[in-house]
Amino acid sequence: MVMSKPAATRPSEAEIWEALSQVPDPEMPFVNLVEMGIVRELGWQGGRLQVTITPTFAACPAYEVMQAEILAALAALGLAGAEVLVSHNPPWTSEWISAEARQKLKDAGLAPPPRHQGDLLGVLMDPVPCPRCGSEQTSLRNSFGTTPCRMIYTCNDCKEPFEMFKPL
Amino acid sequence: MLDHKALARYLIALADDELILGHRNSEWTGHAPILEEDIAFANLALDEIGHSRLWYELAADLLGEDRARFPDRQVFLRPAEEFRNLQLVELPRGDWAFSMLRQYLFDVFEQHRLAGLSESTQASLAEVAARIRTEEIYHLRHTRAWVTRLGLGTEESNRRMQAALDALWPYARGLGGALPGEAGLPAGVVPDSAALYEAWLAEVSAFLAEAGLTIQPGSPDLQSPISRADHSSDFAALIEEMQSVARLDPEATW
Numbered sequence: 001m002v003m004s005k006p007a008a009t010r011p012s013e014a015e016i017w018e019a020l021s022q023v024p025d026p027e028m029p030f031v032n033l034v035e036m037g038i039v040r041e042l043g044w045q046g047g048r049l050q051v052t053i054t055p056t057f058a059a060c061p062a063y064e065v066m067q068a069e070i071l072a073a074l075a076a077l078g079l080a081g082a083e084v085l086v087s088h089n090p091p092w093t094s095e096w097i098s099a100e101a102r103q104k105l106k107d108a109g110l111a112p113p114p115r116h117q118g119d120l121l122g123v124l125m126d127p128v129p130c131p132r133c134g135s136e137q138t139s140l141r142n143s144f145g146t147t148p149c150r151m152i153y154t155c156n157d158c159k160e161p162f163e164m165f166k167p168l
Numbered sequence: 169m170l171d172h173k174a175l176a177r178y179l180i181a182l183a184d185d186e187l188i189l190g191h192r193n194s195e196w197t198g199h200a201p202i203l204e205e206d207i208a209f210a211n212l213a214l215d216e217i218g219h220s221r222l223w224y225e226l227a228a229d230l231l232g233e234d235r236a237r238f239p240d241r242q243v244f245l246r247p248a249e250e251f252r253n254l255q256l257v258e259l260p261r262g263d264w265a266f267s268m269l270r271q272y273l274f275d276v277f278e279q280h281r282l283a284g285l286s287e288s289t290q291a292s293l294a295e296v297a298a299r300i301r302t303e304e305i306y307h308l309r310h311t312r313a314w315v316t317r318l319g320l321g322t323e324e325s326n327r328r329m330q331a332a333l334d335a336l337w338p339y340a341r342g343l344g345g346a347l348p349g350e351a352g353l354p355a356g357v358v359p360d361s362a363a364l365y366e367a368w369l370a371e372v373s374a375f376l377a378e379a380g381l382t383i384q385p386g387s388p389d390l391q392s393p394i395s396r397a398d399h400s401s402d403f404a405a406l407i408e409e410m411q412s413v414a415r416l417d418p419e420a421t422w
Contacts, residue, residue, distance in 0.1 A: 059218020091299035142204040144211035
């Protein structure tokens with residue numbers, strides 16, 4: 001049986017969001033699951049916390065690790081027995097990645113996904129600035145990369161290869 | 169009244185297509201002609217297998233099964249004769265032209281089907297279809313580029329693509345057959361497979377012609393689609409290999 005805490009001693013919603021903001025993305029530890037737009041909603045069901053997440057790419061291998069790390073972070077707050085719900089409604093989009101997270105991606109050498117407002121094919125025609133030197137003289141090397149969410153470019157100016165987080 | 173079992177059968181067939189195509193694509197890992205394509209095919213494989221999992225999970229919900237365990241049971245413990253994938257996706261990977269063209273033919277059909285499914289009156293189905301559809305944009309962009317490049321490339325690349333088309337085309341007619349369970353579903357839940365086939369045929373015919381490839385006379389006969397219950401002689405070996413580790417210890421925790 002799961003013992004639920006009386007409401008009075010529960011951590012506040014702000015405290016829970018703060019704890020979840022400390023959970024790193026397993027494959028990109030320089031960003032967290034909240035600023036990536038993966039953690040969507042908090043709710044209570046019969047004294048149990050329910051966290052709704054929207055996974056990014058369907059085949060993301062980090063998905064099960066994310067769930068385990070969310071539960072561990074909540075357990076550390078005293079919220080044992082919390083539940084992670086998975087929702088694809090609406091499906092995750094790279095538009096949900098916050099401005100701070102975009103900057104962190106760039107600082108880590110990963111070009112952030114361009115804002116597309118639904119026009120994915122259109123935005124893929126635009127130049128992708130090199131996250132290192134800022135040059136727009138870059139070439140697509142591969143629409144697929146080291147994880148389902150990345151594609152590979154080369155900068156024609158600084159000559160460095162780099163990855164871009166795919167717009168989705 | 170929605171027949172949950174009929175919709176589950178439909179979704180399992182869709183999942184089987186994605187799984188088996190993904191498995192065949194995964195066989196290119198370490199063997200593709202260039203490093204970039206090695207990475208690309210590994211990703212295509214991973215995506216398709218990921219999509220199959222979404223469909224199996226949805227089928228589990230409809231059948232009242234445990235969605236955490238159902239996909240693995242379907243994939244690793246189901247006898248070969250119970251799979252309902254198309255023969256198109258189970259054929260051995262052939263040369264790289266064959267695998268690329270097969271992926272293209274499948275991707276175009278899938279885009280049409282996902283467009284229909286994302287309008288489904290069944291909300292959970294529409295949501296998953298919308299998720300998969302955006303990811304598939306990357307597949308189609310890739311396979312379209314390569315079909316054109318190889319079709320119009322060198323004499324050898326054209327010859328290999330034409331041979332691949334000749335070999336694949338008779339199997340492509342399987343795409344137009346109704347899926348298991350489809351006939352038992354009310355209008356608006358899933359798109360009509362025969363109508364999707366017409367749209368697919370028009371699109372790929374025009375595109376392949378522009379890529380310098382010729383569809384041999386004798387268009388696939390829609391009146392006798394290959395049944396999804398019939399599998400080719402290579403399928404048993406694929407399943408045996410895919411399931412070999414899981415069957416060593418079916419109760420193992422991964």
